[in-house]
Amino acid sequence: MTKADSLQKLPKHIAVVMDGNGRWAKKRHLPRSMGHKAGTKAVRKLIENVVALQIPVLTLFAFGTENWQRPTDEVEDLMDLFFTHLEKEVALFQEHNIQVRIIGDLTLFSETLRDCILRTQSLTATHTGLVLVIAASYSGRWDITQAAQQLAQDVQEGLLTTKQIDAAKFSTKLCLPDLPDADLFIRTSGERRISNFMLWQLAYTELYFTDILWPDFDKKELDAALEFFNSRQRRFGKV
Numbered sequence: 001m002t003k004a005d006s007l008q009k010l011p012k013h014i015a016v017v018m019d020g021n022g023r024w025a026k027k028r029h030l031p032r033s034m035g036h037k038a039g040t041k042a043v044r045k046l047i048e049n050v051v052a053l054q055i056p057v058l059t060l061f062a063f064g065t066e067n068w069q070r071p072t073d074e075v076e077d078l079m080d081l082f083f084t085h086l087e088k089e090v091a092l093f094q095e096h097n098i099q100v101r102i103i104g105d106l107t108l109f110s111e112t113l114r115d116c117i118l119r120t121q122s123l124t125a126t127h128t129g130l131v132l133v134i135a136a137s138y139s140g141r142w143d144i145t146q147a148a149q150q151l152a153q154d155v156q157e158g159l160l161t162t163k164q165i166d167a168a169k170f171s172t173k174l175c176l177p178d179l180p181d182a183d184l185f186i187r188t189s190g191e192r193r194i195s196n197f198m199l200w201q202l203a204y205t206e207l208y209f210t211d212i213l214w215p216d217f218d219k220k221e222l223d224a225a226l227e228f229f230n231s232r233q234r235r236f237g238k239v
């Protein structure tokens, strides 16, 4: 039995900002792309560990809206990695009954990558195990904005009145309407920011920050985050 197996409460939804790939590579005098490649290995390990713990939802922040402003070479490297990762991991998704969902502004991706995303999503749509959400070309503000646009459209078409818009109605238009909000947020690499990730869904989330760089995030680190979560008393604004 591992440490995490003995914990009383486990989160239902973990959201992760996988930060520090570049610094990991720099420390080893390697190109940044090698840091991202090492980062995908940590992604695989995390997925396997989360599946073993039967945690229902895992959301990974793979590429933010702002990341499009990185040098073209790095953006291309990340896109290649993303594409290869999805293709390569289909076997893992099948083996563990993992349902994959990609959230973000998919219109900004190449047609090849968009096809690959849609293929992976439809191939795994009926899977009933872990829901693996990959946020790519995503930002919390983008999600809230696109939800507002949909609501405005509904009002314009007479399907809804402005008075009928409340928080519950609003969240039906966000990217993950059917999933529980994240209960544990993890960010690696020592930065203590949310950086425009899941702004709506993190309202009552426990925030865990670690100095570990993403490629070094292993089972021991996940256990530490889960122990932190287990020690928190969540009150959701009540006493």
Ligand code: FPP
Pocket: 018, 019, 020, 021, 022, 023, 024, 036, 037, 039, 040, 043, 060, 061, 062, 063, 064, 067, 081, 082, 085, 086, 134, 189, 214
């Ligand atoms: C942040 O590190 C990391 C990213 C912008 C990319 C994350 C991508 C991966 C872990 C690999 C692909 C993932 C999937 C799900 C296929 P950084 O480059 O900002 O590092 P730095 O702050 O040290 O420079």
